[in-house]
Amino acid sequence: xxAAMTSDCAxxxxxxxxxxxxxxxxxxxxxxxxxxxxxxxxxxxxMLGNRDDAEDVAQEAFVRAYxxxxxxDPRRPWGAWIMSIVRNLCRDAIRRRAxxxxxxxxxxxxxxxxxSADGQTPESTLIAAERLTELRRAVADLPDHLRAPIVLHxxxxxxxxxxxxxxxxxxxxxxxxxxxxxxxxxxxxAAEASS
Amino acid sequence: xxxxxxxxxxLIARSAARDEDIRWGWARRHMERCPECxxxxxxxxxxxxxxxxxxxxxxxSEAFVANMWAAIDAPGALAGGHAAPGRRPAMSALxxxxxxxxxxxxxxxxxxxxxxxxxxxxxxxxxxxxxxxDAGQPETPVNRQAAAESIDRRGxxxxxxxxxxxxxxxxxxxxxxRDTAAERAxxxxxxxxxxxxxxxxxxxKTEPAAGRPAASATSDASDQSAAAVSWAELGYYYEAQSDVxxxxxxxxxxxxxxxxxxxxxxxxxxxxxxxxxxxAVECFAELLDExxxxxxSGDGAWIMDSRGIGVS
Numbered sequence: 001x002x003a004a005m006t007s008d009c010a011x012x013x014x015x016x017x018x019x020x021x022x023x024x025x026x027x028x029x030x031x032x033x034x035x036x037x038x039x040x041x042x043x044x045x046x047m048l049g050n051r052d053d054a055e056d057v058a059q060e061a062f063v064r065a066y067x068x069x070x071x072x073d074p075r076r077p078w079g080a081w082i083m084s085i086v087r088n089l090c091r092d093a094i095r096r097r098a099x100x101x102x103x104x105x106x107x108x109x110x111x112x113x114x115x116s117a118d119g120q121t122p123e124s125t126l127i128a129a130e131r132l133t134e135l136r137r138a139v140a141d142l143p144d145h146l147r148a149p150i151v152l153h154x155x156x157x158x159x160x161x162x163x164x165x166x167x168x169x170x171x172x173x174x175x176x177x178x179x180x181x182x183x184x185x186x187x188x189x190a191a192e193a194s195s
Numbered sequence: 196x197x198x199x200x201x202x203x204x205x206l207i208a209r210s211a212a213r214d215e216d217i218r219w220g221w222a223r224r225h226m227e228r229c230p231e232c233x234x235x236x237x238x239x240x241x242x243x244x245x246x247x248x249x250x251x252x253x254x255x256s257e258a259f260v261a262n263m264w265a266a267i268d269a270p271g272a273l274a275g276g277h278a279a280p281g282r283r284p285a286m287s288a289l290x291x292x293x294x295x296x297x298x299x300x301x302x303x304x305x306x307x308x309x310x311x312x313x314x315x316x317x318x319x320x321x322x323x324x325x326x327x328x329d330a331g332q333p334e335t336p337v338n339r340q341a342a343a344e345s346i347d348r349r350g351x352x353x354x355x356x357x358x359x360x361x362x363x364x365x366x367x368x369x370x371x372x373r374d375t376a377a378e379r380a381x382x383x384x385x386x387x388x389x390x391x392x393x394x395x396x397x398x399x400k401t402e403p404a405a406g407r408p409a410a411s412a413t414s415d416a417s418d419q420s421a422a423a424v425s426w427a428e429l430g431y432y433y434e435a436q437s438d439v440x441x442x443x444x445x446x447x448x449x450x451x452x453x454x455x456x457x458x459x460x461x462x463x464x465x466x467x468x469x470x471x472x473x474x475a476v477e478c479f480a481e482l483l484d485e486x487x488x489x490x491x492s493g494d495g496a497w498i499m500d501s502r503g504i505g506v507s
Contacts, residue, residue, distance in 0.1 A: 066267050132248060150246065179209040186239060
């Protein structure tokens with residue numbers, strides 16, 4: 001029965017599900033959460049740089065959205081609404097300085113993302129791993145507004161248009177921030193190489 | 196360094212960000228000639244490939260939905276942060292109570308600040324003085340008396356003023372004396388009415404009949420005493436209303452009728468506050484004379500109470 005309901009929900013629009021959830025239909029809200037939880041989490045992770053904080057913020061966003069469902073205007077897209085809540089909560093978290101950046105602390109399971117070592121000596125593999133660790137650290141040191149599009153694009157494979165929608169920015173701004181982040185990373189690596 | 200290099204570096208970075216090769220022919224030709232820009236293009240490609248490998252993409256935990264429902268069902272409050280964007284969260288009962296308390300306090304403050312009506316019935320002397328000024332009349336004690344006469348809205352004072360004050364008929368001094376007597380009588384009536392109201396008795400609807408001389412004489416005797424007190428009380432009232440001009444006038448009347456250091460000091464103090472320096476100096480000089488007399492005779496001591504200073 002529940003599976004049938006879930007499959008039914010797959011063809012229903014977000015706004016219809018939101019209206020149903022506002023009337024107390026928990027299954028409808030679960031379907032909405034299932035649709036947007038990865039997106040909300042990835043956006044929060046890109047903005048905060050910490051998995052635990054991102055999960056907390058995404059979860060809180062869905063809780064707040066559920067409690068505010070009676071006030072939700074069904075003429076507005078629900079996805080944009082929940083993502084704006086996520087962004088606001090992320091900004092609050094950054095402002096509270098409660099974010100613990102974990103990019104540089106080995107959280108990222110580097111072994112699973114190391115380049116193939118075929119045909120390379122162990123020494124060159126070690127150097128490549130060190131450079132990847134440095135790169136992660138450099139990304140973690142980026143300002144929030146530059147790090148978020150980098151993470152969303154290169155980690156989650158989001159397109160510029162999707163990133164613009166996730167972050168509530170124009171697409172040209174996203175491309176400009178990506179380019180600025182690349183230039184900053186290059187300067188940082190050039191400085192480390194010269195030192 | 197070629198001056199084009201910074202621009203080409205920006206274009207290379209933008210192209211790398213878009214995961215595409217540089218589109219501009221002049222920039223490509225520059226890169227073929229400039230080893231520095233060629234190295235920049237290589238660096239950006241390396242960074243781009245490294246980012247794709249270095250950055251992980253964690254996913255929310257399996258317990259995400261369950262934890263969310265647990266948080267929804269929990270009675271506890273949320274952590275801080277924004278509510279739904281562009282919408283106010285529903286206000287709690289405590290919030291409503293606080294808002295009502297703030298609104299009530301603000302209302303009381305506004306009402307209190309706007310409340311210029313005196314406690315005594317309908318006294319608006321400053322307005323009367325203003326009307327007299329607007330009518331081109333000089334602001335004389337007579338006008339102040341006329342202002343004070345408007346205290347009683349029920350007509351007693353107006354009747355008295357109509358019957359007495361006729362400027363120019365018998366000279367200002369005589370008119371002023373008549374006004375003073377009429378005003379005093381009106382204030383006596385007002386005070387009697389207040390006393391009756393305070394004691395719970397109904398106010399008389401008519402004045403005492405002319406054919407009852409004994410009662411009238413008794414009433415007049417008590418009126419003299421009440422009138423002497425009423426000037427000081429009136430001055431105290433005006434001073435409490437921050438109307439120092441009329442307070443000074445009332446205190447001066449009380450001082451002239453009763454004398455006394457307290458009345459002189461109050462009259463001088465309020466006259467000074469009203470800007471009537473001559474009257475203030477006159478009052479204080481009298482007070483000093485009285486104090487010097489008391490000290491020279493050695494039978495008095497300075498005292499100060501809520502009504503001013505004096506000699507015991």
